[in-house]
Amino acid sequence: MSHTLGLVIESLVAVLLILTIGYCWLLNKRLLRLRADEQSLKATIGELITVTEIAERAIGGLKLTVREVNDNLGRDIASATALSEHLKKQLAEGDSVLRRLSKIVAAARPSSEQTDEAVLSPARANAAAAEAFAERRRHSGLAA
Structure with a gap:
């Protein structure tokens, strides 16, 4: 065992x-x-x-x-x-010059044209004023 x-x-x-x-x-x-x-x-x-x-x-x-x-x-x-x-x-x-030009043109136009300006658009009125100013300057000999 x-x-x-x-x-x-x-x-x-x-x-x-x-x-x-x-x-x-x-x-x-x-x-x-x-x-x-x-x-x-x-x-x-x-x-x-x-x-x-x-x-x-x-x-x-x-x-x-x-x-x-x-x-x-x-x-x-x-x-x-x-x-x-x-x-x-x-x-x-530029705005100031444009306003002065518009006043100059308005003062230079006869009264019959001022009634036509009321009918024109503001852009056309400004263009017409600038043309009138330039033409007036050319006649006085100041334009370039």
Whole structure:
């Protein structure tokens, strides 16, 4: 019986050793996969760092471009504002000259023509006034 008991115990130890070897083999496979995943994770992290650095440089370039565009746009807006004011002054002066011309023509026309002017459109009346003024200037020798 002692041999049988020893054989059973040794068989049990052999089975446990086989199970241990199988479990170690399984753990080895998992560790190999984990190491492979670790390498790919390191590669992914390296790529991410590289892309982040590129993005930071691109953002710096965009900030510089935005500053330049802002400066240029500010100068262009200031120039456009000055030009707008200059044009407003010129238009006001042109309107003033046109009003004076209309008054001169109206004063120079006989009363029968003034009744015809009421029938004419304002644009035609202004054109007729300018023609009359130019003709009067030509006769006095002041026209170019």
